[in-house]
Amino acid sequence: MEIKSIMIVGVGGQGSLLASRLLGNVLLAQGYDVKVSEVHGMSQRGGSVVTYVKYGEKVYSPVIEKGEADMIISFELLESARSLPYLKEGGKLITSTQQIDPMPVITGNMEYPENLAEKLSEKAKVIAVDALSLAEQAGSAKASNVVLMGVLASRTDYPEELWQNALKECVPAKFLELNKKAFELGRSV
Amino acid sequence: MSMKKLMLGNEAFARGLYEAGCRVVSSYPGTPSTEITEKVAEYDEVYAEWAPNEKVAMETALGVSIGGARAFCGMKHVGLNVAADPLYTASYTGVNAGLVIAVADDQGMHSSQNEQDSRHHAIASKVPMLEPSDSGECKEFVKRAFEISENFDTPVIVRMSTRVAHSQSVVEISERREIGLKEYTKKPEKYVMMPAYAKGRHVFVEERTEKLREYAETSPLNRAEISEKAEFGVITNGAAYQYTKEALGERASVLKLGIVNPLPVELIKDFCKKYKKIYIIEELDGIIESHCRNIGVNNVVGKEIFSCIGEINQSVIAEKILGRVNNFQQLDENIPVRPPVMCAGCPHRGLFYCLKKLGVMVSGDIGCYTLGASAPLSAMDTTICMGASVSGLHGFNKARGADSEHRSVAVIGDSTFIHSGITGLVNIAYNNSNSTVIILDNSITGMTGHQQNPTTGKNLKGEPAYAVNLEELCKAVGIKRVRVTDPYKLAETEQVIREELEADEASVIISRRPCALLKYVKHSPALKVSGEKCVGCKACMKLGCPAISIRNKKAVIDHTQCVGCGICKEQCKFGAIE
Numbered sequence: 001m002e003i004k005s006i007m008i009v010g011v012g013g014q015g016s017l018l019a020s021r022l023l024g025n026v027l028l029a030q031g032y033d034v035k036v037s038e039v040h041g042m043s044q045r046g047g048s049v050v051t052y053v054k055y056g057e058k059v060y061s062p063v064i065e066k067g068e069a070d071m072i073i074s075f076e077l078l079e080s081a082r083s084l085p086y087l088k089e090g091g092k093l094i095t096s097t098q099q100i101d102p103m104p105v106i107t108g109n110m111e112y113p114e115n116l117a118e119k120l121s122e123k124a125k126v127i128a129v130d131a132l133s134l135a136e137q138a139g140s141a142k143a144s145n146v147v148l149m150g151v152l153a154s155r156t157d158y159p160e161e162l163w164q165n166a167l168k169e170c171v172p173a174k175f176l177e178l179n180k181k182a183f184e185l186g187r188s189v
Numbered sequence: 190m191s192m193k194k195l196m197l198g199n200e201a202f203a204r205g206l207y208e209a210g211c212r213v214v215s216s217y218p219g220t221p222s223t224e225i226t227e228k229v230a231e232y233d234e235v236y237a238e239w240a241p242n243e244k245v246a247m248e249t250a251l252g253v254s255i256g257g258a259r260a261f262c263g264m265k266h267v268g269l270n271v272a273a274d275p276l277y278t279a280s281y282t283g284v285n286a287g288l289v290i291a292v293a294d295d296q297g298m299h300s301s302q303n304e305q306d307s308r309h310h311a312i313a314s315k316v317p318m319l320e321p322s323d324s325g326e327c328k329e330f331v332k333r334a335f336e337i338s339e340n341f342d343t344p345v346i347v348r349m350s351t352r353v354a355h356s357q358s359v360v361e362i363s364e365r366r367e368i369g370l371k372e373y374t375k376k377p378e379k380y381v382m383m384p385a386y387a388k389g390r391h392v393f394v395e396e397r398t399e400k401l402r403e404y405a406e407t408s409p410l411n412r413a414e415i416s417e418k419a420e421f422g423v424i425t426n427g428a429a430y431q432y433t434k435e436a437l438g439e440r441a442s443v444l445k446l447g448i449v450n451p452l453p454v455e456l457i458k459d460f461c462k463k464y465k466k467i468y469i470i471e472e473l474d475g476i477i478e479s480h481c482r483n484i485g486v487n488n489v490v491g492k493e494i495f496s497c498i499g500e501i502n503q504s505v506i507a508e509k510i511l512g513r514v515n516n517f518q519q520l521d522e523n524i525p526v527r528p529p530v531m532c533a534g535c536p537h538r539g540l541f542y543c544l545k546k547l548g549v550m551v552s553g554d555i556g557c558y559t560l561g562a563s564a565p566l567s568a569m570d571t572t573i574c575m576g577a578s579v580s581g582l583h584g585f586n587k588a589r590g591a592d593s594e595h596r597s598v599a600v601i602g603d604s605t606f607i608h609s610g611i612t613g614l615v616n617i618a619y620n621n622s623n624s625t626v627i628i629l630d631n632s633i634t635g636m637t638g639h640q641q642n643p644t645t646g647k648n649l650k651g652e653p654a655y656a657v658n659l660e661e662l663c664k665a666v667g668i669k670r671v672r673v674t675d676p677y678k679l680a681e682t683e684q685v686i687r688e689e690l691e692a693d694e695a696s697v698i699i700s701r702r703p704c705a706l707l708k709y710v711k712h713s714p715a716l717k718v719s720g721e722k723c724v725g726c727k728a729c730m731k732l733g734c735p736a737i738s739i740r741n742k743k744a745v746i747d748h749t750q751c752v753g754c755g756i757c758k759e760q761c762k763f764g765a766i767e
């Protein structure tokens with residue numbers, strides 16, 4: 001089997017590590033060789049954060065380069081736009097519609113580009129989801145990462161049980177119910 | 190017990206330490222090495238601690254080894270500069286029980302102030318260095334490293350990289366093998382490195398290197414993967430091996446070097462004879478390439494096509510060797526960059542805001558507060574290495590005299606101050622510069638992800654520990670003026686800085702407020718902007734808080750980010766923030 005590449009992008013602090021770990025666990029349980037490349041350190045402080053998940057029979061490189069991603073999951077619109085070059089022709093982009101101003105916009109030196117979701121749809125297959133509202137509905141704005149994993153789950157066909165096990169494995173017990181709800185809300189989008 | 194798990198390279202490294210019977214760990218945090226020590230501390234059988242700096246950690250680990258227990262010490266690449274002094278002589282003393290050192294390079298400078306290739310340290314100190322390519326190898330190489338250490342009487346460095354340290358891949362877990370405490374016998378000719386004994390040990394070191402080179406010729410850590418369809422050969426190491434395999438597949442035969450110091454001679458010569466052209470794919474400096482040329486192998490191509498700057502990846506290899514470039518899409522849009530920023534409620538923000546307002550020269554240091562160099566605060570003039578803020582300011586003031594002393598400060602974090610700021614402060618007191626040093630005491634080592642340090646009152650395991658009294662420490666080295674301020678109070682903080690700049694004596698200001706991300710910190714409710722009172726003057730925007738933005742010409746505060754620190758409220762002249 002060809003190697004599949006999924007990229008998870010967002011802003012430091014949005015929980016991309018948890019998302020990539022969930023996905024990694026599901027894929028491992030499916031019997032694939034898996035590599036997940038994370039970002040720690042400096043960029044976790046509110047910078048652009050990129051995580052790579054690759055799976056297949058045998059995965060070598062843990063990183064994804066331009067034109068290689070089968071799917072991109074994005075927690076923020078500007079980051080979706082930034083990551084577009086990494087998407088393969090025919091690849092899918094699942095994006096939250098959340099917008100977080102980066103410092104050049106906060107300081108007034110640049111504008112946050114308008115209508116990004118529409119512009120992205122002209123270039124690729126885009127599934128845009130208001131993950132923040134769904135997460136708040138589940139009980140915490142912080143759970144948009146898991147909402148988006150739910151969206152991903154509904155677009156792939158890994159057994160429900162594997163996702164549930166992964167949630168149990170990766171989420172602290174006291175937040176499990178909240179995250180299960182967030183996952184469900186994402187799944188039914 | 191055998192079980193497959195997805196593990197970070199660093200986590201697998203920690204597992205390797207555990208399985209190898211390592212007993213004592215002493216490290217100093219640094220991205221991308223930190224999780225090795227954090228993870229190994231979770232095993233009850235291993236004693237693990239954060240040392241004040243890498244030199245102390247390395248000396249502690251050497252002491253453990255001489256004392257007869259398997260020892261480990263981990264750090265980032267620049268940490269090895271700090272620990273170089275003990276390393277170069279530990280090479281001479283060798284070990285009693287095994288001593289393994291992790292050094293994590295940061296190709297691409299994801300989180301570092303330089304991009305040095307730490308293989309140079311291994312070569313210069315004549316210490317063997319192994320380099321794994323994925324998590325499974327991390328675990329296996331650690332176990333091998335202990336064996337090599339004990340069999341050859343040497344410390345062994347395991348070189349990590351950001352991609353290997355911070356990528357998860359599949360690891361097979363096994364049991365721990367307990368290793369008893371080795372006997373300690375006094376051997377001054379081995380452990381007392383004064384000239385008479387050191388001369389003997391230098392001879393030993395040179396002989397050892399030759400033996401290690403022979404070992405490298407046949408060790409399974411170096412392996413040739415021969416492809417029947419190969420058009421050329423590749424010699425590679427570390428993460429670059431993975432990129433090579435992905436980009437070239439069966440088109441290349443690959444000599445994968447797991448021992449990057451010392452490098453084999455015959456193995457390389459034999460491999461290179463098989464093909465007309467050999468590519469050397471190594472990140473950072475052309476060390477394998479130079480070695481090839483030194484041993485008379487000249488059919489190699491390396492740094493003339495692969496840069497010594499940044500990371501290599503499969504695309505770079507495919508492009509440079511196969512001429513293959515992927516198609517990709519992009520928006521015709523100017524996409525603003527998103528650099529890291531100080532978090533909402535970060536106590537460093539208020540302090541830097543005051544420094545910006547005062548327009549002083551800021552001798553900076555390394556930590557979350559280095560973000561004070563970015564817009565809109567832009568209040569930092571220099572950042573070199575840990576500790577350099579304090580000693581550098583003293584030098585700057587010696588160059589420019591009294592006038593400069595009233596218009597410059599050093600800023601340094603609590604962990605960094607303990608790491609290597611204290612000696613600089615001793616120098617200020619001893620050699621009399623009227624310098625002003627600000628310690629940004631946020632009660633944690635923030636930048637590397639919240640490690641305890643000697644000022645926080647807790648040890649690596651989270652147990653209560655003695656907390657250094659910074660005020661008393663500064664006084665004891667000879668600083669008479671020591672003040673404490675709360676950086677959430679802008680007016681007070683500005684006033685304190687003004688007074689200390691004016692004073693004709695050296696002073697220390699401790700800007701004290703715990704990191705807003707610490708679990709025990711209680712946040713105030715999120716603040717709100719009153720649309721009626723806000724005139725859109727953007728004074729609050731000068732703070733560079735990620736929770737504040739402008740929508741329809743008025744400030745708005747993102748309630749999911751705001752922790753109610755209140756400095757924007759103090760800043761607003763119209764009382765629009767409540």
Ligand SMILES: Cc1ncc(C[n+]2csc(CCOP(=O)(O)OP(=O)(O)O)c2C)c(N)n1
Nearest residue numbers: 219268555556557602603604605634635636
């Ligand atoms: C010699 C060396 N060791 C380790 C590091 C990694 N590192 C960068 S900043 C830092 C400590 C930051 O802690 P602190 O000084 O308390 O400042 P904070 O980040 O909490 O603001 C460390 C360990 C380094 N850059 N250099």
